[in-house]
Amino acid sequence: MSSEQKFEYDDEKLDIERSSVALEEEENSPIPEVAAIVSNKDDPSIPVMTFRYYVMAVIFSVILSFFNQFFWFRTHPMTISTLVIQLLSYPFGKFLAAVLPSGRLNPGPFSIKEHVLVALTANCAGGTAYAVDITVIQKIWYKEDFGFLANFLLILCTQMLGYGMAGVLRRYLVYPAAMIWPANLVQVALFNTLHKDEDLQPGQWSRFKFFLVATACMFVYQWIPGFLFPVLSSIAWICWIKPDNLVLSQLTGAGGLGIGAISLDWNNIVAFLGSPLIVPWWAQVNIGLGFFLIAWVLVPIAYYTNLWEAKSFPILTSDLFQENGNEYDTMAIMTNNILDETKYAAYGSLRISTFFALTYGIGFAGLSSMMTHTWLYHRHKLVAQWKQSRGHTEDIHHKLMQAYPEVPDWWYLSLFVIMTVVAIITCEIWDYKLPWWGVILAVALSAVFSLPVGLIQAITNQQPGLNIITEYVIGYILPGRPIANVTFKTLGYISMAQAMTFTSDLKLGHYMKVPPRAMFWAQLLGTVIAGLVNLLTANWLLRTRENICTPENTTFSCPSARTFYSASVIWGVIAPDRMFGPTSMYNAINYFFLIGFLLPIPFYYLKKAYPNSFLEFVHIPVLLASTGMMPPAQAYHYTNWLAVGFLFQFFARRYHPEWHLRFTYVMSAAFDSGVAFMVLLSFFIFTMRGKDMVEWWGTRYDLCPLEGKSYYPPTPEPSPIA
Structure with missing residues (x-):
């Protein structure tokens, strides 16, 4: 296995004995996780x-x-x-x-x-x-x-x-x-x-028994945040201290930057990023670092310095606005669903939240960095694989196929x-x-x-x-x-x-x-x-x-x-030339293409100069793609996803490797299954009959009143165009 592959799949430097995962004394996959899970037999x-x-x-x-x-x-x-x-x-x-x-x-x-x-x-x-x-x-x-x-x-x-x-x-x-x-x-x-x-040891649980118990437990538990007590889905406890404080709501509210917000709802944790139990820890580190730098450093600086008139709009939203902060009426500037230049000139330009604009910029950087990263790290493997593609067998699984x-x-x-x-x-x-x-x-x-x-x-x-x-x-x-x-x-x-x-x-x-x-x-x-x-x-x-x-x-x-x-x-009605072109206030977003293209280069050479350092964990495309789901994803979705990922992909894998290899993936499947069964049952029993949980303070989503707004909306004004 190459040094790069060793980093990618053995970054925790686990010394797992083959006997601990009951592997055959025969040819198997060089990847420990694959060898532990995938059979090397076929009929x-x-x-x-x-x-x-x-x-x-x-x-x-x-x-x-x-x-x-x-x-x-x-x-x-x-x-x-x-x-x-x-x-x-x-x-x-x-x-x-x-x-x-x-x-x-x-x-x-x-x-x-x-x-x-x-x-x-x-x-x-x-x-x-x-x-x-x-x-x-x-x-x-x-x-x-x-x-x-x-x-x-x-x-x-x-x-x-x-x-x-x-x-x-x-x-x-x-x-x-x-x-x-x-x-x-x-x-x-x-x-x-x-x-x-x-082949179980005395007292050892089978994967199937573990799966059934974990599924049943999650099915029972999910009724609490999913139906009876939904406020547990997003506990913005810091915001609750002084819920009428605008800045506190923006920084700690579940509809804002979600600092300190806790979710006890598995469906919320996996809603946009998938299960944290299956993503390698080194990838989660990159996602966490990217999220922290973008959402908790770059965005607050941009917002509170009023970059692009940020304070006129919510801190985190995908909605569209006029210059005065009112909702943007797209149909007022179109004829036959094509932009009408005259109407647009009279109505005014489009404004978006600063976070939404920065999300596009980070997306530009992530795309260009992906091309640079692929060339720097994978070009030799790609050429070799092209030459070997007609007759080469990679491992036991490819041979069996x-x-x-x-x-x-x-x-x-x-x-x-x-x-x-x-x-x-x-x-x-x-x-x-x-x-x-x-x-x-x-x-x-x-x-x-x-x-x-x-x-x-x-x-x-x-x-x-x-x-x-x-x-x-x-x-x-x-x-x-x-x-x-x-x-x-x-x-x-x-x-x-x-x-x-x-x-x-x-x-x-x-x-x-x-x-x-x-x-x-x-x-x-x-x-x-x-x-x-x-x-x-x-x-x-x-x-x-x-x-x-x-x-x-x-x-x-x-x-x-x-x-x-x-x-x-x-991108369609206003179009990038007006939205991000030379005359636009958002023009600087285009520089993110260059930033993303150049960013992997120094890390590549630093990694070669300082092997076996923390630089081994840096993956620029993953880091830049970290906030690609925001919005509609909220910041607290990320923090809780990372917390659960740390518990299983770092702590359990490092300190309980045998348990991790046997049960982590099974637990991920069980939790997903338990939540799905709960949602399906509640749909047939309640949703189809138009029923809902009796209202009480635990069913409210507005315990922090500014949550999800993050600003005081302006007084509506009549549109210039009827």
């Missing part, structure tokens, strides 16, 4: 794409895509993890194996590979389709509707375009042992927990070409205002950045986004067109993100020895089902929920859609 005769698989894949994909799309609209969104489907599909698969007649429909016991394929299909259906946001903002804010067919085709091509790129990426992000994809280890741990017997025929490259190429053509046809037939060359440019941007993004995600479990650079580019090329802007962004950004999803799933199949061709078709099935169900669910909610995606609807205020809409105005 190619195990059936995979059975009738049982198709039944469960369709049912669970529909269920998962419906609920995740439903919860996406909520003021406090939640994502039901694929881990829940893994749990539910296990007894269901056992049941089908017991009741179906023996033969082709029922070829023996329910196998672990069938189980993996069901989870892979559901995983493709687990995330909400990003293109649904376009449908939402068109209907809610831009008052137009292209119809179901146009919306579905756009969802389909944006969700599947990236899959075509995975054919190239697999050689660099799936085959090498160093590309571990940490989130997959949680799923592998659960599969092994359910399907394999453990040679028993199965690989997916032909032309399958991936055909999918890529077909989806690109569908995207062009969709944008040309309907009035998305994005020409054919815009589609090709978006796809090209996605292809260029997919490999460096994949290298970061495969190691750190963090994915830098392309949303900022895509909207920046098309904003300059086609200014004043918000729908063209968000369509271009979705094609460029989500194609890359879906390529990462497909590649991550390929790695999971790689670990579990599932035939690659079965994985290919399973992922396409899950994606088509999800796109259809996501769109149907969104349309149903938009029709049936009054004032949806507005502050008046406290249950379905759509925080992600509101941020998406704000971005469409900033």
Whole structure:
């Protein structure tokens, strides 16, 4: 193992005896976490794409895509993890194996590979389709509707375009042992927990017993912050000392910078950053350092020195404002959903919060630093892997996968070409205002950045986004067109993100020895089902929920859609030339591109000059991408995520390594499952019947009255344009 790999996977310098994790005395993965979790055995005769698989894949994909799309609209969104489907599909698969007649429909016991394929299909259906946001903002804010067919085709091509790129990426992000994809280890741990017997010492708990107990405990506990006592979700105790103090609210309130704010709600902790139990500690250190420098140092300095008239607006918000602090009425400056220069000149320029502006700047820096970092740290490995990609075997898992025929490259190429053509046809037939060359440019941007993004995600479990650079580019090329802007962004950004999803799933199949061709078709099935169900669910909610995606609807205020809409105005309507150009007050944001490009260079050479120092832990792209989810994420989401991560990924891993390797990933799956069961049950019992918890002080979210406002709103003034 190279020194760089040793840093990435053995940064805690654990000296773990093989016997402590019951490993075989045979060839295994060079990565301790992988060796402890992933089996180095395989039986190619195990059936995979059975009738049982198709039944469960369709049912669970529909269920998962419906609920995740439903919860996406909520003021406090939640994502039901694929881990829940893994749990539910296990007894269901056992049941089908017991009741179906023996033969082709029922070829023996329910196998672990069938189980993996069901989870892979559901995983493709687990995330909400990003293109649904376009449908939402068109209907809610831009008052137009292209119809179901146009919306579905756009969802389909944006969700599947990236899959075509995975054919190239697999050689660099799936085959090498160093590309571990940490989130997959949680799923592998659960599969092994359910399907394999453990060699236990007297008195030692099995992983399955631990999973059941932890799930039950979290299910019971989550009713407290999730329903009975929701104030525990964000305890801004410092702010409560003097709740009418504006500065104290801004610095310590849960709606402000969240200094000292505590969350006892697992759903809140994992809502935006995922589980802290699975992210390597060195990556969490970078995220924490980036968060501290940006949110608690840079932002307060900028705000209290009144940079860009910061005090006229909230300290942390994605809302849009006029110069006087009033809400910005975008429709007052548009004609046929295109910017009207005359109306804009009369109405005035757009203002955003200083934090929101700095978030874009940090995003610029993170993007350029990713390219520099990839070149400095990974160029030699990439060249070597390119030369070895045709016949080299990296580890025992890659060797075992040679028993199965690989997916032909032309399958991936055909999918890529077909989806690109569908995207062009969709944008040309309907009035998305994005020409054919815009589609090709978006796809090209996605292809260029997919490999460096994949290298970061495969190691750190963090994915830098392309949303900022895509909207920046098309904003300059086609200014004043918000729908063209968000369509271009979705094609460029989500194609890359879906390529990462497909590649991550390929790695999971790689670990579990599932035939690659079965994985290919399973992922396409899950994606088509999800796109259809996501769109149907969104349309149903938009029709049936009054004032949806507005502050008046406290249950379905759509925080992600509101941020998406704000971005469409900033980059599409106003456009980057006006917003960040030479004449704009936010012009300095552009220098972050240069800062990010240069920043990894000194750290790279300092690391070479001073090996085995704290510089080994510095990862500039991860550090800069740390606040990429803010807003809609709040500062206290980060602090509590980091606190839990320290407890498990540092303390438990260093001082209780055997327990950590056996149970940490299982605990992550159990906690997610317990929360999901609680939310599902409360939905059926209370939400569907329009019931809620009896109001008392513990159900209030405004114990600190300025929380979430952080400023005194100005007296409304009439708009200059009727």
